Structures are given as structure tokens and as C-alpha cells.
Amino acid sequence: MLATEPDLLVVEECATAEEAVRIAATVDVDVVLMDLQFGAGMDGATATAAITATADAPRVLILTTYDADVDVLAAIEAGASGYLLKDAAPDDLTHAIRAAANGQPALAPSVANRLMDRTRNRGSALSQREIEVLQLVADGLSNDKISKRLYLSQATIKSHLVHIYTKLNVDSRTAAVATAQRKGMLRRER
């Protein structure tokens, strides 16, 4: 699809995040289109952080099917300059690539809406770390496992959970996960 755009040239394509980091560091590219999940390997947010941390880094535009807060916030924090969903119209995608190349942000309308909602409801919105903790709860990890994964004490994990319960007005792990999934904060089972 991008081949029909005279001012856009696909320089490289690759199948893993590790490869994307390597190519971005060695090949002269302006924009990287990055998905978020690559099976067992490095995830897209980690790769985005690695790519954008270098001098004269290319812009990274996320193009994915994942639209939950947990993924959007991690990608933006990692330095992505845009976040598009794979159902975007071709024109929206090419527009976003040109915007990214010029250093301008580009967000899917649904993603922009979710970010604006977070700002409007700052008091009750979960922090990025709280959403990260709750995603691991949803993935079935115990507090001990979450603590090892995030390099935090179990005491601090418990504090995060207390704040999550208060903000979501729930009193159990199951209810917190169900509520957060319904509100689009967490990845849905697929």
C-alpha cells in the first residue's frame, strides 16, 4: 500500500522487535512503524524506548490492534510519536507517517479520546504504574510474581492494589480486573 505513495519509501521490513532496533540503529530511516506484541521476544514498547533513546533517532509510529490504556500509555512513555490502529484508513496512515517524519504527533481518534478522558478524570484515572500492575493481575500473576517482574516490594504492590480498588470502587482482584477491562484500560482476552 505504501509503495503507491511517491514520497514514501519502504526501506526495510522485519518480523521481530530486536531486528527493528538493530535496523533502526544501522539504516538511515525517518519513521519506524512498530507493532506492540511479537510473541515471546522483546515487546514493541521496549523496542520503541531503545530506538528513541539513540541520537538522531527515527520517529516511531505505533501501528497495532491493541487499543487498551496499558499499551497506549506504555508506548507514549517509551517515546512513540504516534499511535494508530490497524483499522485506520490508508489516507490516515500515510498522513500520520508524513506527520511523524516532520516531528508531529499522530493519534487514532479513539486513542486521543481515551487520553482526553484520563485528563478530565484525573482523580479517578489509574496511573500508568497502577494499570501495569493490574494488567499483571489480569494475566494471572500473584503479588510475589508481580513484585519480581516489576522489581518492587510486595508492600508497594499491595499499596498500588489498595489505590486501584479505591479508584475503581471494587473490593477484589477479580472485580478490579473485570471493571478495568470493561473500561478499556486492560487488554482483552483474545
Place this chain on the structure above:
Amino acid sequence: MSRWSFTSAAIRSSWLNRTSALLRVAQSALANTVQHADARRATVTLSYMDTGLALDIVDDGRGFDPTAALPNDAHFGLSTMRARVLALGGSLSVESADGTGTALAVSFDHPPTVQEVGT
């Protein structure tokens, strides 16, 4: 130790009177990690939460039994840290067991604001 990482939000002015205590705790805890833990990785995280602040120093080293007798210097360091934190109204916990790494956590509730205290 081959890998260090630090994570933090920006410090808020209401916490300035506790920053030196937090710094001392972080220094002592990391000194213990270097001297005793034989860790590959240690992470220091400062978390701002709705009701307060937490400082976590976590390593993946050999761990220890917190209820057992410790080498004198490590024991002394821990009691000094705990006393310092308690004196400022905070709490300190140590989570560890043989072979599982060590997590040391300090937490403080938010100090009352000027409005709450009155003038």
C-alpha cells in the same frame, strides 16, 4: 553487579524535608546490596501514590532470612535506616528469603497540607 536502574517521578516540594532520609536509606540499602547480595541487578524506584510515597530498593541477589542474625554491619545499617524512617513517621519493611533476592521498602504518607494544618 552488572545492571542498575532508577525510576522516579519528579520530586514534589512537599517532600523536600524527607529527601535526605530517602537518600540515606537508598545509599545504605545499595551498600548492603553491593557488599552482601551478590546480585546481577538492583533497581531503585520512587513511587508517588495517592496517599503517599514509596521508595523500593530491590535486587535479585542471594537474599537472607530477615529473622536470622545478620553480619554486624548489615544489621546496624538496617536498624539505623529503620530508626531514621520511623522518626519521620514512615515505615520500613524488608522482604527476603534465602535465594530469592531482597526488597527493601520505605513508605511515607503525604504530609498534611498547609490548609489542613491551619495557620
